[in-house]
């Protein structure tokens with residue numbers, strides 16, 4: 001699903017590579033934590049997958065796309081197949097829960113009858129049945145993140161990228177969000193989650209890829225956050 005071969009990324013304004021000769025393979029259906037201290041390259045890794053940045057060196061493949069060489073015209077296709085969830089939810093404040101989710105389908109031209117059918121289904125999947133007509137500010141942080149996950153998942157992406165999705169949530173709510181991400185993973189969606197949250201990584205015992213100064217320093221099949229430190 002994801003293949004990085006000797007990928008480096010050097011930003012124009014910086015001397016040290018943000019990613020330095022990174023080779024990682026992620027199979028379809030895996031759940032992977034991407035960890036590492038601030039500045040270790042996690043966001044750069046995610047931005048490369050979305051083609052928000054291009055690698056300076058190496059090959060980067062997502063599904064069948066050679067992402068580093070993708071023509072500008074084909075980038076929207078790639079992004080349609082990748083769902084994204086962020087720490088700060090990024091909901092549209094002037095749209096209801098259902099409209100936020102529907103919007104993700106409208107922008108890619110899905111027919112209205114499909115939208116009408118799948119939005120309630122996905123809201124039920126994330127545990128928000130009955131809240132379709134609420135505005136984002138009427139929801140708790142955990143509920144807002146559920147809307148964001150519904151929106152990321154409604155188009156059945158191949159890959160779900162989550163950048164610190166529990167960063168603004170208390171531990172119990174974070175755990176609920178992780179159960180939801182696990183449920184989405186069980187549908188066959190590959191999940192890649194960047195996080196600083198030790199307790200979540202330790203509790204889930206999933207694959208852990210650790211970056212330090214742009215290099216992969218650890219890749220454990222069933223890892224914990226702070227092994228050996």
Ligand SMILES: Nc1ncnc2c1ncn2[C@@H]1O[C@H](COP(=O)(O)OP(=O)(O)OP(=O)(O)O)[C@@H](O)[C@H]1O
Nearest residue numbers: 011012013014018037038039040041042043044045
């Ligand atoms: N647009 C940019 N231009 C120049 N340098 C950048 C840019 N984005 C990131 N960097 C640098 O690349 C390195 C890796 O940053 P990155 O944001 O990928 O790390 P991170 O692990 O996601 O950090 P955090 O956990 O704080 O989000 C850092 O040294 C950072 O300063």
